Amino acid sequence: MNQTTCLVIEPVLPEQAGDLSDLCLRIYPQYFTYLWDDGGSWYVDHSYNSIKLETELNDPNVRYFWAVWSGQRVGYLKLNLTKPLPGTQAPGGLELERIYFLREAAGKGLGTLLIQHAEAIARQQGNDYIWLHVMDSSLDSLAFYEKRGFKQVGETILPFPQMKPEYRRMWQMKKCLC
Template sequence: MKDFTYRPAEIADALKLSVLFKQVYIQTYGTEGVSTEFANFITHRFSVERIEGIIRRDPNCLTIAVYKDNFVGVAEVEFDKETPIGNITAPEISKLYVLEWFCGMGVGYGLTNEVERTLTQLGYEHYWLWVLISNTRAISFYERQGFEWIGNAFFHMEANSYENKVLVKKL
């Protein structure tokens, strides 16, 4: 087991986070390559400027996993989001990304623990996420962490929609 540390993001982290987000997103969702729609999405969603804005609004939204001063994973929480089904308003883990080389080493578990610690301190009783239905590795991970399936919903990009499982966890 490697020694990982976890901490909230700072403005100076935005460039490295942008690269990490893009790398994991392409590795996970680029199963058919990089389309124009896909390129537009990741270029906007993971821009340095957008990440800086997220950190300025609330540094607690991003938790970074660090190994030897390098970023290996990140969790992003969006507070008070409504689930696409089920009428639940709670924090959403909108991203839990771990570099492929560090999967299976406890980084995702550590990030989840840090998120749960923060949410518990803030008085939340549960939180949720959605995950691409074909991402069986992530679904299995979340189920092992105690998340429960409440239904499926579609994530819409420009022209395409992608089916996701919606999962909730009680704290």
């Protein structure tokens, strides 16, 4: 049996903010502590607390989805349904803000399925393109997105003083859905 056939994509409900926070707090340190002078504790407290996540889950422009693999929540997807690419006035964009997995679920084709899910939502809404930010230091992620049709179209510098300066640059990547 193909490993990806065990993936179920389910919406995250506002009352599941605590569960989402718990998963985020497990995933983030597996990949990103090297970016921060404080090991990422400020960012995790700022971005992944259950109150902030519940607020986002109640926002009609934001959608979170669980990645459930073999009966376990192993990752999630966050979409901003209508958000133009920064620096442009091009309407019709859907932002893929986060696509994260626990390390034991990475590399199994699940990310591709979540991107396909995001593209299906974008097409249903009539979006012209999907876009995202990716750390310029994350060469595996860059290759992953390029392989799936995303192209580098810009860059941004993260403003967080707790972040090591050499890791603040992110690429903006875009995939047209024409």
